[in-house]
Amino acid sequence: MADPLPNTIRVDVGGLMADTLGGGYGVSEDALERLRPRIDAAREAVQSSRGEGWLGWMALPYQPAPLIDEIEEAAGEIRSRFDAFVLLGIGGSALGPICVHEALHPLRYNELPKDKRGGPRVYFEDNIDPERMSALRAVVDFDDACFNVITKSGGTAETMSQYLYVRGALSKNPGWRGQVIATTSGVKGLLLDIARLEGFRTFVIPEGVGGRFSELSPVGLLAAAVGGADIRELLRGARDMDARCAASGLWENPALLEAALMYIACMQMGRNIQVMMPYADSLRLVADWFVQLWAESLGKRVDRAGAVVNAGQTPVKALGVTDQHSQLQLYSEGPFDKVVTMIKVESFNEDTPIPAAPENYPEDIRFLGGLTHGRLIEAERFGTEYALTQAKRMNQTIILPRVNEYTLGQLLYFFEMATAYMGELLNIDAFNQPGVEASKIATYAKLGHPAERYEVARAELAAAPKRGARYII
Numbered sequence: 001m002a003d004p005l006p007n008t009i010r011v012d013v014g015g016l017m018a019d020t021l022g023g024g025y026g027v028s029e030d031a032l033e034r035l036r037p038r039i040d041a042a043r044e045a046v047q048s049s050r051g052e053g054w055l056g057w058m059a060l061p062y063q064p065a066p067l068i069d070e071i072e073e074a075a076g077e078i079r080s081r082f083d084a085f086v087l088l089g090i091g092g093s094a095l096g097p098i099c100v101h102e103a104l105h106p107l108r109y110n111e112l113p114k115d116k117r118g119g120p121r122v123y124f125e126d127n128i129d130p131e132r133m134s135a136l137r138a139v140v141d142f143d144d145a146c147f148n149v150i151t152k153s154g155g156t157a158e159t160m161s162q163y164l165y166v167r168g169a170l171s172k173n174p175g176w177r178g179q180v181i182a183t184t185s186g187v188k189g190l191l192l193d194i195a196r197l198e199g200f201r202t203f204v205i206p207e208g209v210g211g212r213f214s215e216l217s218p219v220g221l222l223a224a225a226v227g228g229a230d231i232r233e234l235l236r237g238a239r240d241m242d243a244r245c246a247a248s249g250l251w252e253n254p255a256l257l258e259a260a261l262m263y264i265a266c267m268q269m270g271r272n273i274q275v276m277m278p279y280a281d282s283l284r285l286v287a288d289w290f291v292q293l294w295a296e297s298l299g300k301r302v303d304r305a306g307a308v309v310n311a312g313q314t315p316v317k318a319l320g321v322t323d324q325h326s327q328l329q330l331y332s333e334g335p336f337d338k339v340v341t342m343i344k345v346e347s348f349n350e351d352t353p354i355p356a357a358p359e360n361y362p363e364d365i366r367f368l369g370g371l372t373h374g375r376l377i378e379a380e381r382f383g384t385e386y387a388l389t390q391a392k393r394m395n396q397t398i399i400l401p402r403v404n405e406y407t408l409g410q411l412l413y414f415f416e417m418a419t420a421y422m423g424e425l426l427n428i429d430a431f432n433q434p435g436v437e438a439s440k441i442a443t444y445a446k447l448g449h450p451a452e453r454y455e456v457a458r459a460e461l462a463a464a465p466k467r468g469a470r471y472i473i
């Protein structure tokens with residue numbers, strides 16, 4: 001019988017459960033039952049406020065058709081007019097677009113000839129390494145490039161310093177303003193002011209959509225459409241996952257179950273680390289995106305009542321099978337402090353048959369002939385799952401029938417919903433990031449930012465005892 005839901009992603013949590021691992025190593029049904037009132041309350045809290053406040057991202061799968069038309073139209077123009085598309089952004093304003101691009105396009109996309117790409121080469125500049133912009137300039141003709149400047153707050157130093165660099169390089173051309181697209185808040189912020197001043201084309205990041213939850217807004221949709229992805233399918237995937245993640249039955253609601261299991265694993269069983277390990281190069285950067293989402297949302301000093309909780313589960317990125325030869329030894333024999341989450345692709349978009357080896361080759365090499373790399377990678381993932389389970393290590397597998405816009409939309413939205421539910425269970429604010437402020441303020445104070453609001457920090461820095469460096473010689 002044909003699979004009734006051929007493109008639906010599934011999560012196999014068997015390797016997290018006590019009845020699979022035995023010996024008290026997994027989550028018991030009893031532990032889940034005991035948490036049940038709080039699980040139900042978490043679901044109710046998120047679902048009853050959907051779309052409100054910082055849950056504004058829950059409305060993104062349902063964005064109005066005219067906005068999607070406008071994004072596609074802008075992308076079409078960029079695809080036909082420019083040789084390169086460069087995204088300037090950092091954190092939540094870059095990681096989503098990067099991971100979606102990598103997932104949906106051939107791995108060596110920029111190196112393909114133009115007729116095979118069908119659109120511009122695509123670059124994501126999410127760091128301010130001083131060597132980076134000149135490296136970009138060495139391969140991109142800035143006069144033939146479109147620059148998408150993305151910052152929700154509008155004033156992020158990294159992004160805006162890159163913008164100024166690009167502006168400096170472009171502004172001799174009378175038409176340079178047509179090469180810049182600003183994606184930012186529609187209400188306030190310095191980039192919005194600049195966009196109005198310069199007359200840039202602008203896309204709005206809706207209020208209530210924080211950076212790390214913004215992939216399905218114009219932040220991610222424009223870049224995806226520029227690469228030729230079907231953004232309607234991405235949103236359809238998110239909508240279908242949204243419906244599943246609203247269900248009241250715990251075993252029918254993948255994100256709620258995921259949050260409940262991770263909460264028990266982390267808070268009751270000391271599994272303070274979650275390793276995200278896709279077995280597909282195309283999903284490698286989904287792990288990067290997840291790491292930011294899980295870390296910045298859930299790593300909090302205080303709960304909503306102000307009590308110090310130092311909450312969070314440390315996300316770690318890994319890649320199957322590459323990191324089997326790097327990290328797996330630790331995961332199967334080191335401390336019992338981890339959950340390993342594998343992502344499995346059932347059917348790769350391309351597969352490479354492994355030709356038969358000559359008869360006079362050793363048996364162990366001849367054995368590989370006739371397999372495909374798709375079969376080999378899945379066999380290795382299975383081997384890891386088996387070995388971890390035998391070693392009583394908590395593990396789970398997220399299964400994508402294939403990697404496409406629809407399954408990716410489901411996957412990203414699943415993680416966002418799991419994060420929101422986990423935030424509820426932890427009783428923390430999953431949508432702020434106060435822990436990164438201190439470093440920002442110190443940076444500006446060190447650079448001598450003249451604004452009054454940095455006065456205290458400037459004085460503190462000047463008065464602070466010199467931090468003595470101690471070198472290992």
Ligand code: PA5
Pocket residue numbers: 090091092093150151152153154155156159210211212213296433
């Ligand atoms: O998730 C977040 O809110 C952050 O990671 C931001 O995306 C990041 O700090 C960049 O902020 P902005 O988009 O305001 O430049």
